[in-house]
Amino acid sequence: MTGPGNTGRRAVIIGGSMAGLFAGNILHRMGWQVDLYERVGDSLSARGAGIAAHPQSLPLLAAAGIRDDRSIGVPVIGRAAYGLDGEAIERFSYPQQLTSWSRVYSLLKQAFPAARYHAGRELVEVTQSAHEVTARFADGAAVEGDLLIGADGIRSTVRRIFAPDIVPRYSGYVAWRGLVDEADIPEGHRQELFQWFGFCFPRNGELVGYPIPGADEAVAVGTRRYNFLWYRRASEHQELRDLLTDERGRLHEGSIPPPLIRRTHLDRLRDDARALLPPQFADVVHQTSQLLFQPIYDVRSEQLVFGRVALIGDAAFVARPHVGIGVLKAGEDAQALAQAVSANEGVMAGLGRYQDERLPLGQSAVSFAQRLGAFLENGDEHPACTPEAGVTHGDIIRKTARADYAASLD
Ligand SMILES: Cc1cc2nc3c(=O)[nH]c(=O)nc-3n(C[C@H](O)[C@H](O)[C@H](O)COP(=O)(O)OP(=O)(O)OC[C@H]3O[C@@H](n4cnc5c(N)ncnc54)[C@H](O)[C@@H]3O)c2cc1C
Incomplete structure (x- = not known):
């Protein structure tokens, strides 16, 4: 050099x-x-x-x-998908470190x-x-x-x-996101959530959640945070515009500062969490103090x-x-x-x-x-929900684990 x-x-x-x-x-x-x-x-x-x-x-x-920094993230042992009752319906081993953007x-x-x-x-x-x-x-x-x-x-x-x-190009859906301190996750769910990279497939949606370092980048047990992304459809000209419009009626192009998201949208998300998500993920959504969303683009x-x-x-x-x-x-x-x-x-x-x-x-x-x-x-039911399609949750979550995008088109 x-x-x-x-x-x-x-x-x-x-x-x-x-x-x-x-x-x-x-x-x-x-x-x-x-x-x-x-x-x-x-x-x-x-x-x-x-x-x-x-x-x-x-x-x-x-x-x-x-230099090689072994404390870069929080380890998980694999990926798991959960049904509406909260029980794991698929698991596979995929050890990985999850870290934070910051x-x-x-x-x-x-x-x-x-x-x-x-x-x-x-x-x-x-x-x-x-x-x-x-x-x-x-x-x-x-x-x-x-x-x-x-x-x-x-x-x-x-x-x-x-x-x-x-x-x-807008994809037709947004990712609702949030972070929760480990201490605020109900004890009964904590161990499972912090060991696995988790998925669930509520109707017309997908939620992904995993642990990351704490606010000061700490990785010790008890100091970590839980991060989730809940993908939900939002039509470009109606629902997305409505999401991006604040209480005073002002439309924010592209993204809206989280404190300006209207209360009605936050309330609906929390209600839907109870109705559509496995209980551990519904709790995570309810424990999140600052919910925000990002429209997803290509x-x-x-x-x-x-x-x-x-x-x-x-x-x-x-x-x-x-x-x-x-x-x-x-x-x-x-x-x-x-x-x-x-x-x-x-x-x-x-x-x-x-x-x-x-x-x-x-x-x-x-x-x-x-x-x-x-x-x-497309707003279809997930293929995994239609057994005749022959696609399982396992197939889907295995595909998301692939970082080899050079070979990802097979
Ligand atoms: C919901 C969501 C979840 C994600 N999750 C993941 C994940 O799990 N893993 C992952 O790897 N990635 C993830 N990403 C993507 C990741 O955040 C981005 O790919 C990454 O930040 C891209 O970095 P970048 O430097 O190319 O662009 P950016 O981070 O967008 O940075 C571009 C910079 O350019 C500056 N800039 C813009 N215009 C000008 C100008 N005219 N003059 C000077 N400066 C300018 C901006 O201020 C900005 O700082 C996620 C993204 C989203 C939206």
Whole structure:
């Protein structure tokens, strides 16, 4: 490895979240001069409270300068699906560490040189010549680089400039989410919930729940939290708009701050929890002090490289959370890009290689996640509820355990 800044190559990264920090850390350690620009002025808030660590996660973190950290998450022994009476109807062994978005983000942020992380800087324009690329910011400043990386998320400005036709497509459902302190989970349910990555399939929906580290990232028994996602259908033009409208009648485009979600929606969710969910999950929903929801979208790019500009992470592709690979894919995109542009063949040839490698994988991940969520989108009863379909809960939860999105289309 060469020392930071001594290859003479300059990377400008837009977006200081997962993908941007992975790319920044890896390129910095490969000797690039890296500057990272993030629109948000403060520390970022969690984009997904809980995330699964995959076998590939630790080598990726190591490449980003984070040493093997065995306390990264909370271990579970496998996956389990529960019926309405609360009894397990399927189980299989799948040991895994579950961690929190904020834990991974803070490790990546600490590893990146603070002087090169420019918070409160919003990209508005990109221009390029044969030799360099220029980024312009809302404050009027401009910077140049040999490479510009668009790591600016689902509503990427970089993607809008170069591929305006690629826009997020609403899936037809939202994920209601919440976190509960371990101490607030009724004792009778605690051991089961904290040992298994759990699923249940209420009518026209799916709930996924698992333990994650506590608020201060503690992983000791008694200090952890329980994280859940409850996917529920919401038609785009009626129900979603209604969910996004606050008590004063104001419609919030894209997402609504949790404290502004109308009481009537929260009450309905809690009532439905009692009617539709196994008792342990209904309790979790009722113990959650701050319920929130996120509409679920797909983003499927047809091109990742535009001259000296490359897209990575959610700016490139958004696969629905059923596959649980958003952060892993952000890290793998970043590593593949850093390796390709650092090879002897030069930046431009490396960018071509990056696109050839990552475009089919990203498209495959989006398609796989769409298939896992198709029953939510179409509003059908889950195939598992119709025995003649020959699909069991076990089949479904086994598929969600696959992090190998390269081979996920079989
Ligand atoms: C409900 C839900 C559950 C999820 N669960 C999981 C899970 O279990 N496992 C998992 O791996 N992933 C999960 N994800 C996905 C995961 O959160 C994302 O894939 C990941 O955060 C993507 O990181 P990113 O850096 O590409 O984008 P983001 O985290 O969105 O970051 C983009 C950054 O770019 C900045 N930015 C945007 N525009 C500009 C601009 N013009 N100038 C400067 N900066 C800009 C933004 O402020 C932001 O900080 C989940 C997502 C959702 C919605």
